[in-house]
Structure formats: structure tokens, C-alpha cells
Amino acid sequence: MKKNIYKGRVVNLNVETVTLPNGATVDLEIIHHPGAAAVVPMKDQDTVVLIRQYRHAAGGFILEIPAGKLNPGEDPLDCAARELEEEIGYRASAFELLTSFLTTPGFTDEVIHIYRGTGLVKGRQNLGHDEVLEVIEMPLAEAVQAIHKGMIRDGKTIVGLQTAFLLQRPQ
Secondary structure, eight states: OEEEEEEOSSOEEEEEEEEOTTSOEEEEEEEEOOOEEEEEEBSSSSEEEEEEEEEGGGTEEEEEOOEEEOOTTOOHHHHHHHHHHHHHSEEEEEEEEEEEEESOTTTBOOEEEEEEEEEEEEOOOOOOTTOOEEEEEEEHHHHHHHHHTTSOOOHHHHHHHHHHHHHHSOO
16 A cells, blocks of 8 residues: 655655564665666766755755756666766766666665766856756776765765776776
8 A cells, every 4th residue: 555645756655564574564765766867977087077056955065066957767777878968067978877776775765876987078058046066076096085085975976986986906
């Protein structure tokens, strides 16, 4: 049984009665999310482009990779390309899927698809009225160090930067 508690612009909250594999029946609060796509934009082999964005829920500005919510039926790659240009004003000549992951599977079905974008060419930044951010370039190795120093705390950004960093190193 599913009871809708809230239907919003970004998420839907349901209470769902489910029978678990062990036979127990429980009510679970589940947030349904359409998913998202993000990009690790590489200006060159060693330089990543990040955004310093205001996030009220996080208590202020945080460093992130460009990302956005999927529109209904939208291909994650199309979303990634759109968000890249809208947020940092670059288009990528090539995209490579780095990973797709469940953000917090204890209460949501949200999946984020993370791409590496290369061959950046200038496009046109087009921020929404609710986007307050600045574009920052830094060496990828420095961004990974910022994770370990606690300066980058956003999950998708940590996953994306560390995956891109591992892939660029000789095996």
C-alpha cells in the first residue's frame, strides 16, 4: 500500500507498507526523486571547473561539480550537457560516464549519473533565479586534497572528483 504525503516540485514523499525479505511488514517513508546528472568538467588534463554554490540546506556556500535534476523522460547525458553550460558557461566536446550511484538508499530512490566532460569550449551561462554561484578553476589534485581537508563535503562531488582522479592516474 502506498500513501502520498507530499508532492512537490523536486520530490514526492510516500509512506509505503512493504513486506521485507524476512517476512516483517513495515511502513517506510520513501522519497521518490526523478534522478540527476552531474559533470566533472576538465578544462585540461589537470584542471577541473567547480562551482561555489549557495545551498540553504547545507548552511551556506559549498563547492560542487555542476549538476541538475532530470526532467521527465530525459536522458542523463542530455541533462549533464544542459547543466554544464547553464551553470559554468561551457560545453563539452566529449562525455564519459564515470559512475551512477544511489545517493541515500535508506529513504530515497534518487540516482545520480556522473560524467567527465572534456574538450570544453565556451558556451553561455544561464543561471536560474534560484542559483547563486561562482565558477572556480583548480587543479584536480588540489580538489581531491580539499575533500580530505573537509573543504568539499558534497557527496556527488566527492564521488565524481575522486573517480576522475583515479582514472587519470597510471595504473
